[in-house]
Amino acid sequence: MVCFTISQFFVLLLLLFAMTLHKGICGANTKLSCNGKDRSALLLFKHGVKDGSHKLSSWSNGEDCCAWKGVQCDNMTGRVTRLDLNQQYLEGEINLSLLQIEFLTYLDLSLNGFTGLTLPPILNQSLVTPSNNLSNLVYLDLSFNEDLHLDNLQWLSQLSSLKCLNLSEINLENETNWLQTMAMMHPSLLELRLASCHLVDMSPLVKFVNFTSLVTLDLSGNYFDSELPYWLFNISSDISHIDLSFNNLQGQVPKSLLNLRNLKSLRLVNNELIGPIPAWLGEHEHLQTLALSENLFNGSFPSSLGNLSSLIELAVSSNFLSGNVTSTIGQLFNLRALFIGGSLSGVLSVKHFSKLFNLESLVLNSAFSFDIDPQWIPPFQLHEISLRNTNLGPTFPQWIYTQRTLEVLDTSYSGLSSIDADKFWSFVAKIRVINLSFNAIRADLSNVTLNSENVILACNNFTGSLPRISTNVFFLNLANNSLSGPISPFLCHKLSRENTLGYLDVSYNFFTGVIPNCWENWRGLTFLYIDNNKLGGEIPPSIGLLDEIIEMDFHKNNLSGKFSLDLSNLKSLVFINLGENNFSGVVPKKMPESMQVMILRSNKFSGKPG
Numbered sequence: 001m002v003c004f005t006i007s008q009f010f011v012l013l014l015l016l017f018a019m020t021l022h023k024g025i026c027g028a029n030t031k032l033s034c035n036g037k038d039r040s041a042l043l044l045f046k047h048g049v050k051d052g053s054h055k056l057s058s059w060s061n062g063e064d065c066c067a068w069k070g071v072q073c074d075n076m077t078g079r080v081t082r083l084d085l086n087q088q089y090l091e092g093e094i095n096l097s098l099l100q101i102e103f104l105t106y107l108d109l110s111l112n113g114f115t116g117l118t119l120p121p122i123l124n125q126s127l128v129t130p131s132n133n134l135s136n137l138v139y140l141d142l143s144f145n146e147d148l149h150l151d152n153l154q155w156l157s158q159l160s161s162l163k164c165l166n167l168s169e170i171n172l173e174n175e176t177n178w179l180q181t182m183a184m185m186h187p188s189l190l191e192l193r194l195a196s197c198h199l200v201d202m203s204p205l206v207k208f209v210n211f212t213s214l215v216t217l218d219l220s221g222n223y224f225d226s227e228l229p230y231w232l233f234n235i236s237s238d239i240s241h242i243d244l245s246f247n248n249l250q251g252q253v254p255k256s257l258l259n260l261r262n263l264k265s266l267r268l269v270n271n272e273l274i275g276p277i278p279a280w281l282g283e284h285e286h287l288q289t290l291a292l293s294e295n296l297f298n299g300s301f302p303s304s305l306g307n308l309s310s311l312i313e314l315a316v317s318s319n320f321l322s323g324n325v326t327s328t329i330g331q332l333f334n335l336r337a338l339f340i341g342g343s344l345s346g347v348l349s350v351k352h353f354s355k356l357f358n359l360e361s362l363v364l365n366s367a368f369s370f371d372i373d374p375q376w377i378p379p380f381q382l383h384e385i386s387l388r389n390t391n392l393g394p395t396f397p398q399w400i401y402t403q404r405t406l407e408v409l410d411t412s413y414s415g416l417s418s419i420d421a422d423k424f425w426s427f428v429a430k431i432r433v434i435n436l437s438f439n440a441i442r443a444d445l446s447n448v449t450l451n452s453e454n455v456i457l458a459c460n461n462f463t464g465s466l467p468r469i470s471t472n473v474f475f476l477n478l479a480n481n482s483l484s485g486p487i488s489p490f491l492c493h494k495l496s497r498e499n500t501l502g503y504l505d506v507s508y509n510f511f512t513g514v515i516p517n518c519w520e521n522w523r524g525l526t527f528l529y530i531d532n533n534k535l536g537g538e539i540p541p542s543i544g545l546l547d548e549i550i551e552m553d554f555h556k557n558n559l560s561g562k563f564s565l566d567l568s569n570l571k572s573l574v575f576i577n578l579g580e581n582n583f584s585g586v587v588p589k590k591m592p593e594s595m596q597v598m599i600l601r602s603n604k605f606s607g608k609p610g
């Protein structure tokens with residue numbers, strides 16, 4: 001203290017006062033803040049948890065439990081109200097004696113590795129008496145504990161305050177009464193998520209389920225193989241989100257769906273639904289999401305969908321729809337994502353896009369033609385565009401150059417044969433993923449620098465030598481083109497030292513010269529295909545440095561010499577093809593345990609494979 005001047009002393013006093021005040025307001029004072037009963041309940045819960053990553057190291061007896069990781073208290077009463085331990089690498093047992101914490105309203109243990117769950121005796125009773133106020137829990141999220149299986153959910157019906165329940169990615173295959181059990185839940189339930197729970201039966205025969213307040217129902221990713229059950233269409237007048245995607249649902253979409261007047265989102269992707277996409281869906285004026293892709297719908301694209309002015313996402317691709325697409329979709333000014341494909345055809349004009357100011361994803365994977373003025377300035381700035389399988393060509397359209405925020409560009413299989421090289425390569429350099437494969441584009445790549453993370457230029461008519469790549473390129477497929485010359489300038493270029501390339505396919509071209517000894521630059525490679533070229537010489541020793549390689553293909557070149565590489569160092573190698581070359585000497589014997597396929601045919605090897 002002697003070292004303080006008076007003014008410093010006052011500052012210190014003020015500071016201390018401020019700190020006490022702060023403690024008082026925030027209730028961080030130990031005596032006030034942590035209720036003893038709550039603390040012991042938390043510690044008993046911790047007892048069952050395997051916490052290998054020491055995420056709960058702050059949970060020790062002496063300390064204020066309101067300051068423990070994930071715990072929140074009411075700042076007036078000091079009682080624990082929330083426990084949020086999602087994604088903390090926790091394993092072991094969930095001891096739901098936690099629910100004896102009287103004022104706990106929010107419990108999130110999702111995205112962990114729990115394998116068991118025990119109930120306090122009061123919840124573990126065969127005789128269920130719903131609607132006693134055993135717990136104040138409003139929100140329960142145990143989702144994404146994939147090794148957890150629950151065989152009986154009856155206890156849930158006693159959590160009478162519950163509004164949100166998420167058990168997605170938990171194994172419920174042996175809770176065969178799940179629907180009846182859920183139906184006994186207090187009708188205050190607003191959100192129910194049971195996605196990917198291994199559920200099998202949607203009880204098509206149940207007539208009525210009393211979820212009178214339900215707003216969100218997510219049953220995606222299960223094994224339901226019935227028709228859409230009757231109860232679904234009388235579930236709750238408030239229901240606004242239904243997701244039944246990735247099941248095996250059959251039959252047609254019944255008109256009783258119109259009962260659900262407040263429906264905002266309907267996802268039925270990847271099922272076996274048949275019949276037409278009903279025109280009456282156009283009467284669902286509140287719909288924002290309509291996702292019907294990957295089903296067996298046939299018939300025409302209903303023009304009534306152009307009336308759904310609230311639509312944000314419309315997905316009908318991968319069905320058997322035929323005919324034209326109405327230009328009224330161009331009026332859907334809220335639309336952000338449009339996915340259309342299958343067997344639709346016809347001509348798309350500027351009118352089909354006229355008011356799509358908010359469009360971000362445009363996926364039109366069907367035999368459409370385009371009647372679009374080259375000077376057209378689209379109303380949108382897209383993040384993703386896929387025109388795969390369309391009749392886009394022969395010239396890469398000018399209007400795509402107006403898109404400055406593109407991350408994905410897929411114009412594969414679209415009849416392109418010419419690009420404006422001066423503009424094109426600098427334009428695509430800013431795009432993360434480009435796929436131009438299966439066209440007939442003829443252009444010289446010698447002076448091009450590629451910069452996208454994923455580049456697929458396979459199956460075209462590209463000429464010249466290998467392009468340069470920036471250090472961003474991770475995936476490069478140039479197979480099946482007319483590229484020629486040596487590959488060493490590409491492989492031994494000094495920029496290649498900090499590259500991230502993991503996948504390189506230059507097969508089926510006309511490369512000549514040798515395979516250079518520069519592989520120390522490419523140690524991240526996992527897949528390497530240089531087969532079907534005219535390369536000569538030996539396999540250089542630095543190939544042995546590719547210690548992450550999984551597949552290598554050298555077949556059908558003019559390679560020769562004794563193959564002396566010690567493959568046993570390539571610990572991940574699964575496949576190697578040396579066939580149709582001129583290798584001699586004894587067959588390679590040392591190989592890693594991972595090896596599954598080694599092809600040596602049509603060479604001059606002697607001896608027997610090891």
Ligand SMILES: *[C@@H]1O[C@H](CO)[C@@H](O)[C@H](O)[C@H]1NC(C)=O
Pocket residue numbers: 025026075076
């Ligand atoms: C205390 O609780 C009130 C009401 O719930 C809240 O608005 C405030 O942010 C809380 N204060 C602290 C420090 O948590």
Ligand SMILES: *[C@@H]1O[C@H](CO)[C@@H](O)[C@H](O)[C@H]1NC(C)=O
Pocket residue numbers: 041044045047048093095096097098118
């Ligand atoms: C769960 O916690 C209770 C006390 O809250 C305790 O009596 C019981 O033994 C615990 N169960 C397990 C399996 O750890």
Ligand SMILES: *[C@@H]1O[C@H](CO)[C@@H](O)[C@H](O)[C@H]1NC(C)=O
Pocket residue numbers: 117118119120124
């Ligand atoms: C319920 O109690 C029975 C025995 O009474 C026990 O075998 C079972 O594991 C308990 N179930 C849960 C989920 O705690």
Ligand SMILES: *[C@@H]1O[C@H](CO)[C@@H](O)[C@H](O)[C@H]1NC(C)=O
Pocket residue numbers: 102133136
């Ligand atoms: C439980 O219900 C009783 C009677 O209905 C009521 O007095 C009590 O306050 C409730 N307890 C809680 C924690 O809600």
Ligand SMILES: *[C@@H]1O[C@H](CO)[C@@H](O)[C@H](O)[C@H]1NC(C)=O
Pocket residue numbers: 110111141143144164165166191193216
């Ligand atoms: C579980 O569902 C709730 C309510 O719908 C949601 O807010 C939460 O994000 C979901 N949990 C996970 C891990 O997705």
Ligand SMILES: *[C@@H]1O[C@H](CO)[C@@H](O)[C@H](O)[C@H]1NC(C)=O
Pocket residue numbers: 149171173174
């Ligand atoms: C479900 O029950 C069957 C038959 O008793 C059993 O083989 C299977 O392991 C159980 N599944 C789970 C996730 O407990």
Ligand SMILES: *[C@@H]1O[C@H](CO)[C@@H](O)[C@H](O)[C@H]1NC(C)=O
Pocket residue numbers: 187210212
């Ligand atoms: C559904 O639940 C509500 C609220 O508990 C109740 O009033 C109503 O009678 C129930 N309806 C049926 C048919 O069970």
Ligand SMILES: *[C@@H]1O[C@H](CO)[C@@H](O)[C@H](O)[C@H]1NC(C)=O
Pocket residue numbers: 234
């Ligand atoms: C729908 O549910 C209500 C109860 O909420 C019931 O009165 C009505 O009969 C049901 N409608 C049909 C068509 O089953």
Ligand SMILES: *[C@@H]1O[C@H](CO)[C@@H](O)[C@H](O)[C@H]1NC(C)=O
Pocket residue numbers: 275298299300
């Ligand atoms: C749709 O498929 C059904 C059953 O395969 C068939 O009967 C019907 O004619 C088809 N409709 C159209 C418009 O192709």
Ligand SMILES: *[C@@H]1O[C@H](CO)[C@@H](O)[C@H](O)[C@H]1NC(C)=O
Pocket residue numbers: 323324345346347
């Ligand atoms: C589809 O569009 C094409 C070209 O615009 C037109 O010739 C054809 O008649 C249209 N077909 C239908 C069924 O509207």
Ligand SMILES: *[C@@H]1O[C@H](CO)[C@@H](O)[C@H](O)[C@H]1NC(C)=O
Pocket residue numbers: 444446447464
């Ligand atoms: C590549 O660039 C060099 C130097 O600028 C030039 O001489 C050559 O003609 C160019 N080749 C092609 C195919 O454009």
Ligand SMILES: *[C@@H]1O[C@H](CO)[C@@H](O)[C@H](O)[C@H]1NC(C)=O
Pocket residue numbers: 440442460461482
């Ligand atoms: C590639 O271009 C050449 C020259 O125009 C042409 O002869 C050849 O047929 C083209 N190959 C393919 C696959 O388009």
